[in-house]
Amino acid sequence: MNSVSPTSVQYLSQDELRHSEGKQLFNPRASSQGRTYSGLFPGGAAARCQQSEPDEVDKIKSKLLSTWNNVKYGWTVKTKTNFSKVSPVHIFGHTYHFECDEDVEGFQKDFASRIWLTYRRDFQQLEGTMWTTDCGWGCMLRSGQMLLAQGLIVHFLGKDWTWPDALHTPGLVEMEPMKATHLPYPSTSSSHQGPSIPTDRSRGPWELRAPRHTRSPDELEKERYHRKIISWFADRPQAHFGIHRLVSLGHSSGKKAGDWYGPSVAAHIIRKAVDCCSEAGNLVVYVSQDCTVYKGDVANLANKSEDRTAWDPGAVWKAVIILVPMRLGGEAFNPAYVDCVKELLKLEFCIGIIGGKPRHSLYFVGYQDDALLYLDPHYCQPFVDTTKENFPLESFHCNSPRKTAFTKVDPSCTIGFYAHHRTEFEELCLHLTQVLNSSTAKEKYPMFSIVEGCAQEYGLEELSAHFSQQKVQTRQSSRRGRAKKPSTEDFVVL
Numbered sequence: 144m145n146s147v148s149p150t151s152v153q154y155l156s157q158d159e160l161r162h163s164e165g166k167q168l169f170n171p172r173a174s175s176q177g178r179t180y181s182g183l184f185p186g187g188a189a190a191r192c193q194q195s196e197p198d199e200v201d202k203i204k205s206k207l208l209s210t211w212n213n214v215k216y217g218w219t220v221k222t223k224t225n226f227s228k229v230s231p232v233h234i235f236g237h238t239y240h241f242e243c244d245e246d247v248e249g250f251q252k253d254f255a256s257r258i259w260l261t262y263r264r265d266f267q268q269l270e271g272t273m274w275t276t277d278c279g280w281g282c283m284l285r286s287g288q289m290l291l292a293q294g295l296i297v298h299f300l301g302k303d304w305t306w307p308d309a310l311h312t313p314g315l316v317e318m319e320p321m322k323a324t325h326l327p328y329p330s331t332s333s334s335h336q337g338p339s340i341p342t343d344r345s346r347g348p349w350e351l352r353a354p355r356h357t358r359s360p361d362e363l364e365k366e367r368y369h370r371k372i373i374s375w376f377a378d379r380p381q382a383h384f385g386i387h388r389l390v391s392l393g394h395s396s397g398k399k400a401g402d403w404y405g406p407s408v409a410a411h412i413i414r415k416a417v418d419c420c421s422e423a424g425n426l427v428v429y430v431s432q433d434c435t436v437y438k439g440d441v442a443n444l445a446n447k448s449e450d451r452t453a454w455d456p457g458a459v460w461k462a463v464i465i466l467v468p469m470r471l472g473g474e475a476f477n478p479a480y481v482d483c484v485k486e487l488l489k490l491e492f493c494i495g496i497i498g499g500k501p502r503h504s505l506y507f508v509g510y511q512d513d514a515l516l517y518l519d520p521h522y523c524q525p526f527v528d529t530t531k532e533n534f535p536l537e538s539f540h541c542n543s544p545r546k547t548a549f550t551k552v553d554p555s556c557t558i559g560f561y562a563h564h565r566t567e568f569e570e571l572c573l574h575l576t577q578v579l580n581s582s583t584a585k586e587k588y589p590m591f592s593i594v595e596g597c598a599q600e601y602g603l604e605e606l607s608a609h610f611s612q613q614k615v616q617t618r619q620s621s622r623r624g625r626a627k628k629p630s631t632e633d634f635v636v637l
Contacts, residue, residue, distance in 0.1 A: 224543075224544055224545050224546055226241060226511060226544075226546075227241075227511060227512060228241045228242060229242075230511055230512050231511070232250060232509060232510075232511045232516070233485070233488055233489050233509045233510055233511070234250070234253055234254065234488075234508050234509030234516060235253075235293070235302070235488075235491065235493060235494070235495070235508060235509065236302065236489065236490055236491030236492070236493065237249070237253060237491075238489075239253075248310070251309065251310060251542070252305040252306070252309040252310060253305055254508070254516075254541075254542070254544050255306065255309035255310070255540050255541065255542040256304070256305040256306040256309045256540070257289070257292075257293065257508060257518060257540070257541070258289060258292035258293070258296065258372070258373060258376070258539055258540070259289065259518050259538075259539055259540055259541040260285045260288040260289050260292065260376055260520060260539070261285060261519075261520045261521070261522045261523070261524055261538075262276065262277055262278045262279075262281060262282070262285065262520060262521065262522060262523040262524065263276065263277065263378045263386070263523070263524055263525070263526050263527075264276040264278065264523055264524070264525060264526065265525055265526045266378035266379065266386070266387075266526040267378075267379060267380065267387070269386070269387055269390055269400045270380070270387070270391065272399075272400045272401075274400045274401065276523070277386050277400075278523050280400070280401050280402065280403065280404075281386060281404075281520075282499075282503065282504040282520045282521055283403070283404040283405065283406065283408075283409050283497065283504040284386060284389050284390070284393075284404055284409060284412070285386075285504070285506075285520035286409070286497040286498075286499070286504040286505060286506040286520055287389070287404075287406075287409035287410070287412065287413050287497055287557075288376050288384060288389070289495070289497075289506040289518055289520070290413070290494055290495045290496075290497050290506060290557075290559050291384060291413050291416075291417070291464070292372060292373075292376060292384075293494040293495055293508075293559075294426075294464045294494045294559065294561050295372045295375070295423070295426075296369075296372065297494060297561050297563075298423075298426055298462050298561065298563070299368045299372065300365050300368055300369065302491055304365065306369065306540065307358065307362060307366070308536070309540065309542075369536075370529075370534075370536070373529060373536065373539050374529040374530075374534075375420075375422075377527070377528075377529040377530075378526055378527075379529075379530075382529075383416065383419070383420040383422065383423070384413075384416050384417075384420070388416055388419075389412050389413075389416060392412050392415045392416055392419075393408065393412050395415075396408050396411060396412070403502065405555060406468055406497050406498055406504075406555050406556050406557035407468035407555075407557060409497060409557065410430045410466040410468050410497075410557045411430055413428055413464075413466065414428040414429075414430050414466070417464070425447075425461050425462060426461060426462045426463070426464065427444050427445055427461050427462075427463050427464070428463070428464045428465075428466060429441050429444055429445075429463055429464070429465050429466070430466045430467075430468070431465070431466065431467045431468070431591060432598055434467065434468075434469050434590070434591040434592065435591060435592045435593075435594055435598075436465060436467065436572075436575075436591065436592070436593050436594070437594055437595075437596060437597050437598050437601075438572060438593065438594065438595055438596070439453075439595065439596045439597035439600070440597045440598055441463060441465065441568065442454060442460075442565075442568075443597070444461075444463065445460040445461045445462075445463045445565070445568070446458055446459075446460060446461075447459055447460065447461050458565070460564050460565040460568070462561070462562065462563045462564065463561075463562050463568065464494070464559060464560070464561050465559065465560045465561075465562070465571075466557050466558070466559050467557065467558050467559075467560075467590075467591050468555075468556075468557045469555075469556060469557070469558070469590055469591055470554045470555050470556075471484075471554045471556065471590065472554035473554070474554075475550075475554065476549060476550060476551075476552050476553065476554045477554065478549065478550060480590055481513065481549045483578060483579065483581075483589075483590055484496075484510075484549070484590075485510055486578040486581070487558060487575075487578060487590075488507070488509055488510055490560070490571075490574055490575075490578075492560045492561055492562060492567070492570075492571045492574070493558070493559070493560055494559040494560060494561050495507055495508050495558075495559055496515075496556050496557065496558045496559070497556065497557050497559075498552055498553055498555060498556030498557070499517075499552060499553055500547075500551060500552060500553050501553050503521065503553075504520065505517040505518070505519055505520075505547070505552075506518045506519075506520070507552075510549075511546065513548060513549055513550075514546040514547060514548050514549070515546060515547055515548075515549060515552065516544055516545070516546055517545055517546070517547060518541055518545075519545060524538050525538075527539075560575075572593050575593050576593050579591065579592070579593070
C-alpha cells in the first residue's frame with residue numbers, strides 16, 4: 144500500500160522553537176541514521192522572534208521541565224504518522240482523498256484549524272491549592288475543552304470554517320513534499336509519487352511559507368470570534384471554560400484538582416460551564432442518561448419560546464450540544480463497535496469523541512481505515528496571557544496529526560454532536576437512528592438509543608438523582624482505595 148507521512152517530528156515547546164535560531168530541529172534517533180523527514184504539512188518554522196532571550200538558566204529549566212512532563216505524562220516519541228494514499232480520511236463530516244492536491248491542502252487546513260488545548264504550566268494557582276499546572280491529571284478536562292471548543296467553532300463560525308492562518312503557523316520542522324512509501328501492494332507502483340506541496344524555496348527554512356492575503360470584513364469578524372473562543376479557555380479564573388472554572392465546577396461531582404476525571408464527569412462539567420456562561424446564552428448542553436437520548440428532554444432544554452411548547456411549529460430553539468457518555472466494552476474496547484463509531488464520525492453533526500487510553504485522554508476528530516485521528520493534550524506548554532491584544536495563537540493549533548488503532552483505545556468515552564436548531568436536531572436524530580440500527584451494527588445492543596418522550600416518563604429521574612448522590616458518597620469514602628484504577632461506575636457497559 145502506498146502511504147504518506149504527514150508529520151515526522153515530536154511536539155516541541157515554543158521555547159525550543161524560539162531559540163532554534165534557524166537551525167533544523169530533529170529527532171536524534173532518526174537523524175543519527177541519516178534519515179530525512181517527509182511530511183504532509185508544508186514548511187513551517189518559527190518566524191523570527193522579536194522578544195529578548197531569557198537567561199540560560201531559565202532556558203535550560205524550561206526545556207528540562209517540558210521534556211520531563213511530556214515523557215512522564217504519556218507523551219511518546221513517534222517519528223512518523225503514516226496515512227494511506229488510497230483510503231479516504233474522514234474528519235467532522237469532511238472526506239479527503241490524498242490523490243488530489245486540493246484535498247491534501249484541505250486536510251492540512253482542516254486539521255490545523257481545530258483548537259488544540261494542552262497541559263499548561265505557570266498559571267495562577269487553582270483556588271485552595273498549590274497547583275499552578277495541570278500536568279499529569281488534567282488531560283480529560285483538556286480533551287473536554289477541545290470538544291466544547293469545536294462545538295463553539297461550529298456554533299459561531301460554521302461547520303466549514305477554517306483558520307486562514309492554518310498554513311502560515313510556525314511548523315515543527317522543515318518538511319519536504321510528501322512521497323509514497325515504498326511498500327509492496329498489488330497493482331500499485333512503488334515508485335509512484337504523491338502530490339507535492341508547493342513551497343517557496345527562496346525563503347529560509349524557518350520562515351512562513353504561503354503569502355498572506357488581505358482579509359475581508361467577514362473574515363476579520365470571524366477571526367475576532369476565533370480569538371474570543373480561545374480566550375474563553377484561558378488558564379485564568381475569569382475564563383468561562385478555563386481549567387480554573389472546570390475544576391471549581393467539578394467539586395459538586397466529588398472531584399478536585401489532581402484527581403482523575405472520567406469522560407462522563409467531564410461531560411457534566413462541560414454542561415455546567417455552558418449553563419454558567421452568559422455569552423453562550425443561545426447554546427445549551429444536554430448529557431444523556433443511561434446511554435439514551437430523550438428527545439423530549441432535549442426539546443424542553445432547547446426551547447426558548449415561553450408561550451409555545453417545544454414541538455410547536457412556531458417554537459424557537461436554542462442550539463444544543465448533545466453529549467453521550469458510554470462504555471463500549473468491558474476491560475477493552477469491543478471491536479464490534481468500530482463500524483458504528485466510524486459512521487458516527489462521518490456525520491457533519493459530530494464534534495468529536497473524548498476518550499483515549501487508560502489514564503491517557505485523547506480527543507478523537509476523525510479516522511482513516513482502522514485508526515482514529517486525534518489531538519493529544521499531553522504536552523506541557525507555558526501559560527499564554529489571552530488578555531493581551533493579538534496574543535499568539537500558534538500554541539492553540541497543532542499541525543501534527545496522529546493516529547491510534549481502534550483496538551488500543553479505552554472503552555470509556557463520550558461522543559458529542561451539535562444541532563443549530565430544531566430542524567437540524569430532527570435530522571440528527573434521523574441519521575443517528577439509521578446508524579445505530581443499521582445492518583452493519585454487529586452488536587445486539589446499540590451504542591446508545593434515541594427515544595421519544597422524557598426521562599421522567601420512564602421513571603428514571605429519581606433513580607438518576609439517587610445514583611448520582613450515591614456515586615459522590617462512594618467517591619468520597621473510597622477515593623484512596625480507587626486511586627490506582629480508572630472508574631467504571633459512570634457508564635453502562637455495552
